[in-house]
Amino acid sequence: MVSSSVLGFPRMGGNRELKKATEAYWGGKSSVESLVETGKTLRAAHWKIQKDAGAGTIASNDFSFYDHVLDHIQLFNAVPERYRKYGLPAIDEFFAMGRGLQRPATETGPAVDVPALEMVKWFDSNYHYVRPTLQDNQTFSLAADPKPVREFNEAKALGITTRPVLVGPVSFLHLGKPDRGQSVLPITLLDKLLPVYVELLKQLKAAGAETVQIDEPVLVLDLPKETKAAFKPAYDLFAAQGDAIPKITLATYFGDIVHNIEILNDVKSVAAVHVDLVRNPEQLETVAGALAPGQVLSAGVVDGRNIWKTNYQKAIATVEKAVQLLGADRVVVATSSSLLHTPHTLASEKKLPAEVADWFSFASEKAVEVVVIAKAVTEGAESVRAELDANAASMNSRATSARTNDPAVKERQAKVTPEMYNRLAPFETRISGQQAHLNLPLFPTTTIGSFPQTKEIRVARQKFTKGDITTEEYERFIEKEIELVVKEQEALDLDVLVHGEPERNDMVQYFGERLTGYVFTTFGWVQSYGSRCVRPPIVVGDISRPLPMTVKESKYAASITKKAMKGMLTGPITCLRWSFPRDDVHQSVQAEQLALALRDEVIDLEAAGIHVIQVDEPALREGLPLRSGKEREAYLDWAVKAFRLATTGVQNNTQIHSHFCYSEFQDFFHAIAALDADVLSIENSKSDAKLLRVFEDEAYPRHIGPGVYDIHSPRVPSEQEIVDRVEEMLKWLKPEQLWINPDCGLKTRQWPETRAALDNMIKATKQFRAKYSKA
Structure with a gap:
């Protein structure tokens, strides 16, 4: 029998209850008890949604008041001393690491002034995690009343047996960094960390957990030999515990693991391996062939990163192929990743056009999808005939809808010429004119x-x-x-x-509302970091700009000051990446359509007297394929072209700026330089100036x-x-x-x-x- 699994569920709640509760606590408007109770209520509601959907395996410890990696920093007592020294309550110490804390001395405590830990993008998603920051003399120990055990017991008391989720030891260390002034290679701390995992796993087994999900997403990356070598001792130690710990499902996502397939030999003891068959369906045969006898494949065929309905016909075919390779008792139908990256439920959306809403599936609906697919494979198509027929009708409706195709947009794209990617003169010529025109100080x-x-x-x-x-x-x-x-x-x-x-x-929604080809939700909130939620627009068809979008406000602002006024636009790659993009058209096509729309806006801003124009591309790094090679270079080629197409229609004395946040661009600096922006602004304050070190090797000529x-x-x-x-x-x-x-x-x-x-x-x-x- 093929079973079903959900790797994780969104945390914020259908009406962003968690956001409101945490911000009320930060603002001193509610108590810690109220915050904790909100978390408990949300967890119970989310477990019930999945149970009612019929999901065979439901995750716990996927909830966090800020970030799941930050949870593990505290869980393992890996909190840097600069936070420990104040003797803060655990929840305040937790938030201090996530967002910093600055407050004067009070009768009950000293003054506190501590910045946040570094926050970076979670692989190529728009979610941000807090980076483990480790010491040369680092030690680890298990927190009292461990959160994964507590939340497992919480679900158990509700009659729901869950599968606790942990960030794996190799991924936790690989994603970490040495603290400022320290030189430790984090992966070398594995021997110190593993006993803490074993202790935690034993406590989970004692609480009644039969299985545990250990996330090792770094397996989709190009890994150094030290990280590759860490899997065998880690999972050998887990295997040595026998029945004293739960059975392990090792989960990967956001890419394929074929390039690290030999590591499956080092994890033969785990009960199951999860892979993302939405992002990389072609890895199925290789992974299935590398599994140990009896090892289960968790097949991620329901997209955890986008909002489109799963094509049941294709997903069922993939799962049936897995069954042919392994047998039904060795296959689980699963979401490709945690559903953290999707909105809560489509049921809340009352204003979407009915035609369009029929194409979508949010987290609550995806929990149903894994169950339908599993049932179709196990009991046959007739057991879910109504669901399959409705799904096929949705697929056909989208493919044939007039909303998706605009001949005028396609015609304009066909007329793009190579000259449209270049400014009129090189930077050295442009900057002299800009200096004279803008008259800016040093x-x-x-x-x-x-x-x-x-x-x-x-x-x-x-x-x-x-x-x-x-x-x-x-x-x-x-x-x-x-x-x-x-x-x-x-x-x-x-x-x-x-x-x-x-x-x-919102920096993307605002523009999407003024472009054709987009639709918008009312409650489609997704966590970006901490309490910060975004409501990504959805690209449903070809994109164009009917009218100017920002000119009126920028022109007015310029009219009331003698200083230079900067026009503000969101770049084509960020507009695409921070939306839910189409999955039926290559992203390069969508990026070019956005670039042409923005090109018109840039030209109109210049004509209105705005001679400094910032086109932000914070998502450029996020969209970078996770592994080096041809796919990455192809992406950079079309992404850079999209930015240049958007910005090169102006005269030399108009200064083009661009902004990048959380952009570790050392490994693709050539592409940043190729954007040919006159001025770049970058996130740097929490990175220990590591972004600047690229300039030791690169003679960057611009500002x-x-x-x-x-x-x-x-x-x-x-x-x-x-x-x-x-x-x-x-x-x-x-x-x-x-x-x-x-x-x-x-x-x-x-x-x-x-x-x-x-x-x-x-x-x-x-x-x-x-x-x-x-x-």
């Missing part, structure tokens, strides 16, 4: 684009959306907000201003603004802290090419901390101007 200062989205802005937007205020009233409100932001920047003495983006709900402080934390950096960061930047960069800016946009911050941080940034900058003007 170490120009700017921000990345957005300013705080206050409660007043959100309320006004809601009123406008509901029709409670007129278009004219809303536009007047937006103009007043722009005036406020411009005045604030002038008072701070920033050099290149922005309009603050008060009219924008760059490495972020000088972390905007994801409410913590305000001191002037001296920023001075120290700029001093470090100048080890790799020339003064004449260095811009000073925060790490990212300021949308999620509050005004008091924003003013204080930018004021310190400006003061620090003026120190360097004074110093270098005398040189």
Whole structure:
């Protein structure tokens, strides 16, 4: 019999209950008891959804108040001393690592000032994890009342036997890094970490867990020999425990493991191996052939990363092929990965066009899909005939819908010429004209684009959306907000201003709403990091721009200041990657359509007098194929072309900026340079300046603004802290090419901390101007 499995479920709740509860706790508006109770309620609800769907295996310990990797840092007592020393309650220590903590001394405790740990993208997804940060003398021990055991028992008390999920020991260490000033190679700490895993696994078995899911997603990467060699001792030790620990399902996702197939010989003792057959279906035969006798294949055929209905015909064929290779008792139908990356349920969406809604499947619906596929394979197609017929009708509706195809867009794409990818002159010529036109000082200062989205802005937007205020009233409100932001920047003495983006709900959704080919959900929220949720637009058809999207607001902002005003756009790759893209058309085609739409916008901004235009591409790194080789180079080729197509239609004295956050681009720096942007701004403050080290080997000719402080934390950096960061930047960069800016946009911050941080940034900058003007 073929069974079914869900690798993990979204955490936030159908109405973002977790976001609201955590932010209320951070703001001192609710108690820790209230927060804990919200978590308990959500976990129970999510387990019930999966049980009611009929899922054979349901995950536990997939829930987190911030991030599952951060959970493991605390679980293994791998918390750096700078957080431990304050004696914070466990939940406050946890949040301090995730988002930083800065508060004055109180009667009950000392002053606290500690930045967050580094946060990076989870493989090629838009989810961010907190990176384990390890010491040369690192030790590990199991936390009292371990979270995986506690949550397993919690489900058990509800009558639901779950499969606890753990980040595997090899992946945990491989994804970690040495702390600043330390030199340890994290994987060499394996012998210290493994006994803690064994202790945890024994406690889970004692609690009644018969199986456990150990995630080793690093198996889809190109691994160094030290990491490859770590699997055998780790899983040999687990095998040596015999029945004292649960049976193990080793899970991989987001790629294939064929290039690491020999490692399956090192994990022969695990009961099952999970692979992602959505991302890489061609690995099925190789993986099946490498399994040990009796070892089960967990076949990930339901997409955990996108919102399209599973094509039952194709998925069933894949599972039946696996059954032919292994036998029905050795195959499990599963989601390709955790459903963390999908919205909660389609049932909440009342405003989607019926035709389009019929094409979608969110987390709750995907839990049903794995069950239907398993039943079809086990009991035959007739046992689920109604479901199969409805699914086939949905597939046909989408394939033949007029929504998906626009002949005019295809015709325009066919007319793109090689000349359209190039600026009129090289950077050396452009920059001299830009300097003369913009008249900027040494170490120009700017921000990345957005300013705080206050409660007043959100309320006004809601009123406008509901029709409670007129278009004219809303536009007047937006103009007043722009005036406020411009005045604030002038008072701070920033050099290149922005309009603050008060009219924008999200940096991708805002543009999607003004383009053809997109649709939008009401409750399709997905966790990005911590309490930060995004509502990705969905690309359903060919994309074009009917009208200008940002020109009116940028032109107005420029009219009320004498300083340079920067137009703000989201780039084609980010618009694509931070949407749910089509799966029936190659992403390069969708990126080119977006680029042409943005090209029109860039040209219109220049015509409106905006001569600094930022086209953000924070998702460029995220879209990079996980392994080096032809696939990666092909991606970089079309991604770079899309950016250049969007930005090269302007004159030489218009300065093109681009922004990258959490972009470890050392391994594809040639592509960043090939974008030919005049100014880059990058996340840098939490990376220990490692991004800057690329400049030791690369003579980057253009201008760059490495972020000088972390905007994801409410913590305000001191002037001296920023001075120290700029001093470090100048080890790799020339003064004449260095811009000073925060790490990212300021949308999620509050005004008091924003003013204080930018004021310190400006003061620090003026120190360097004074110093270098005398040189």
